Amino acid sequence: METITLEEAQGALADLVHRLAPGEGVTITENNRPVARLVAPLVTLPGEPRPRPPVTGVPKAGQYEGRLIVPADFKEPLEELREYME
Numbered sequence: 001m002e003t004i005t006l007e008e009a010q011g012a013l014a015d016l017v018h019r020l021a022p023g024e025g026v027t028i029t030e031n032n033r034p035v036a037r038l039v040a041p042l043v044t045l046p047g048e049p050r051p052r053p054p055v056t057g058v059p060k061a062g063q064y065e066g067r068l069i070v071p072a073d074f075k076e077p078l079e080e081l082r083e084y085m086e
Contacts, residue, residue, distance in 0.1 A: 002025075002026045002027070003028075003029055003034075004026055004028055004029070005029055005030070006028055006029065006030040006035065009026075009028045020038070020040035022042050023039070023040060023042045024039070025037055025038060025040070026038045026039075
């Protein structure tokens with residue numbers, strides 16, 4: 001990430017904004033200490049197609065049948081909480 005002083009940024013702000021690539025940034029310093037960070041957003045402009053998410057597969061009904069076993073006493077209160085239930 002590029003570093004630029006506050007005085008330089010004030011003089012060339014328009015140029016600085018227009019030359020940033022999406023996701024790229026510039027750190028602005030004053031007295032050798034960072035005071036701000038200018039970062040170009042990672043967005044698409046209106047009219048441009050949105051990128052599609054990667055295809056990870058289509059889930060199928062019954063694919064996980066038998067892998068999860070629910071015990072018969074699942075809805076019974078825990079022994080530690082039995083005194084609060086009475």
